[in-house]
Amino acid sequence: MRRQFVKGMLAAAMAALGVSVSAQAQETIRVGIINHDTGPFATPGREIRTGIEVFREIHGDTVGGRKVEIVFRDMAGPNPANARRLAEELVVRDKAAILGGFYLTSDASAAAAVINQTNTPSVLFVAASPTLLAQSPMFVRAGQNIGQSATAAAQFAIKSGKRKAYVAVSDYAPGHDVQRFFRAAFQAGGGRIVDEMRAPLNTVDYAPIAERIRNADVDVLDVFVPPGAAAVSFSKALAAQGVMKQKLVIGMGEAEDADLHLFDDSILGFHQALYYAESLDNPQNKAFTEALKKKFGNDRVPTFAAVSAYDGMALIYRMIESQRGKPFDPKAAQQAVLGITINSPRGSLTIDAATREPVQDIHIRRIDKVNGKLRNVVVDTFKAVRAPVLSN
Numbered sequence: 001m002r003r004q005f006v007k008g009m010l011a012a013a014m015a016a017l018g019v020s021v022s023a024q025a026q027e028t029i030r031v032g033i034i035n036h037d038t039g040p041f042a043t044p045g046r047e048i049r050t051g052i053e054v055f056r057e058i059h060g061d062t063v064g065g066r067k068v069e070i071v072f073r074d075m076a077g078p079n080p081a082n083a084r085r086l087a088e089e090l091v092v093r094d095k096a097a098i099l100g101g102f103y104l105t106s107d108a109s110a111a112a113a114v115i116n117q118t119n120t121p122s123v124l125f126v127a128a129s130p131t132l133l134a135q136s137p138m139f140v141r142a143g144q145n146i147g148q149s150a151t152a153a154a155q156f157a158i159k160s161g162k163r164k165a166y167v168a169v170s171d172y173a174p175g176h177d178v179q180r181f182f183r184a185a186f187q188a189g190g191g192r193i194v195d196e197m198r199a200p201l202n203t204v205d206y207a208p209i210a211e212r213i214r215n216a217d218v219d220v221l222d223v224f225v226p227p228g229a230a231a232v233s234f235s236k237a238l239a240a241q242g243v244m245k246q247k248l249v250i251g252m253g254e255a256e257d258a259d260l261h262l263f264d265d266s267i268l269g270f271h272q273a274l275y276y277a278e279s280l281d282n283p284q285n286k287a288f289t290e291a292l293k294k295k296f297g298n299d300r301v302p303t304f305a306a307v308s309a310y311d312g313m314a315l316i317y318r319m320i321e322s323q324r325g326k327p328f329d330p331k332a333a334q335q336a337v338l339g340i341t342i343n344s345p346r347g348s349l350t351i352d353a354a355t356r357e358p359v360q361d362i363h364i365r366r367i368d369k370v371n372g373k374l375r376n377v378v379v380d381t382f383k384a385v386r387a388p389v390l391s392n
Contacts, residue, residue: 028067029320029328032090034101034111039077043228044103044305047258048125051309054291063317064324071096075103080110087111091118097328098122098319100312103305105129105173112136121319121334125312126305130177130387133356138334140356142312143304144275145387146174146252147181152362152382153222153250153273154185159380162220162248163191166213169224171198178224178252184390186222194218203230210237213247220248227254232262239266255367258301260374263367267374270367276304276346277363277378285345302345311344315351318342348384357387 033052036045052070061068071094073086083106090096091114099115099122102108108127112135115122122138128146133139157165165186169175175198183193195216199209213221221243225234231254238244250271255263257278278289278301288310289302315337322336323329339353350359362385365376 027328028069029098030069030071030090030094030096031316032087032094032096032099032101033070033072034075034083034086034090034099034107035072036076036103037072037074039075041075041077041103044126044303045074047303047305048101048103048309050292050296050300051125051306051311052313054288054295054306055310055313057291057295058287059313059317064321066320066324068317068320075107078104078106080106083107083110084114087114091115091120096120097330098316098333100309100316101125102127105132108132108139109135112139115139119330121316121330123312123315125308128177129173130181130390138330140315140334140337140351141358142315143308143358144360145357146177147388147390148358148360148385149252149273149275149362150178150181150222150224151185151388152364152385153252153271154182154191155189155382156271156273156364156380157186157220157222157248157250158189158191160220160248164194164218165191165220165222166194166216166218166247167196167222168209168213169198169222170203170226170230171200175224178222180390181388182222185388191220199225201226201230204233206234206237207240210234210241210243213238214241214243218247220250223249223251223254225251225254227256227259228262231255231259235263235267235270244269250364253304255376256301256303257376258303260367260376263374265369265374267367268369271379272365272367272376273362274304274365275358275360275362276302276307277365277376278302279376279378280345280347280363282343282345282347284343288345307345311342311346311349314342314344350384352386355387359384359386361385 102124103126105127124141126143319333341350347361362382364380366379368377
């Protein structure tokens with residue numbers, strides 16, 4: 001009876017001070033994830049879920065004295081209006097304190113207005129457009145600015161003695177960004193762009209394009225096409241024309257280790273610039289890979305999308321931890337991750353305090369045969385790459 005009386009007196013005292021019992025006990029924090037669980041991007045959507053689940057398997061579901069509840073919403077395909085609606089539902093109806101996910105640039109761009117109106121901290125797991133961070137001061141990027149990999153690809157080509165380039169990209173915004181950043185870095189290094197082309201996204205037959213590239217007087221080909229059927233078709237067309245052996249061919253995530261079963265040996269020698277590689281030898285990547293295989297089976301292979309989600313959750317947990325013992329302040333939570341460095345499966349990851357962009361290593365991987373199997377092998381690394389800025 002005495003305990004109940006004291007508890008009641010304490011509650012009354014906190015109420016008089018404007019502090020609720022629930023706030024003092026540290027309420028559950030909801031994190032809304034805008035993802036692609038169905039539709040054409042369901043495969044990377046699965047990897048984003050995988051990264052989140054592996055993170056929680058290792059780090060638990062409580063941080064800063066608060067239970068963390070994940071609420072997923074399915075985009076079911078590219079649809080900006082749907083992205084905005086889901087952001088509104090998560091923040092207004094579901095009371096999500098933080099948003100994450102955002103595989104496509106269009107997802108994040110459409111949600112920006114809601115995020116700005118509600119001052120909701122939002123972590124971009126994969127969306128890579130250089131323009132996104134300017135659309136909301138509440139955005140923080142966990143994946144990459146696509147200019148980082150495109151610039152590293154150009155610098156690797158120059159370092160390899162290449163001076164004449166052909167650029168072939170898919171005709172959509174990420175392809176255009178890769179084209180611009182590769183061109184700028186390659187020319188800055190003393191190289192010359194001999195020719196450029198944009199292939200429609202619905203391209204099925206890449207043979208005519210491969211023939212044009214074969215006949216061009218170039219020593220390096222920079223490519224960017226979506227992974228899956230397009231990447232397989234393009235790589236086979238290039239190999240059939242002898243381009244894979246005649247020129248340095250460098251892309252960006254078209255042939256991840258998880259997708260190499262789709263390719264034959266004609267992909268050997270293909271290079272890619274990206275911020276993650278399965279073969280990276282560090283304690284965090286080892287722990288991530290072991291937890292992934294334990295939870296999902298030995299046949300599961302880590303991917304950059306899963307690692308981006310894993311690191312996105314690390315940033316979200318840092319935000320929540322910063323608010324330990326006090327009412328959740330969204331702006332203060334977001335500010336808490338600016339300038340921090342975390343040890344990631346990809347290596348060291350720093351969030352630039354001024355730009356909210358990642359500063360990270362970019363790895364050049366080449367597809368080789370390792371123990372009879374196709375694998376991405378790291379052949380060079382560009383350290384602490386910052387998001388590049390173009391003047392136009």
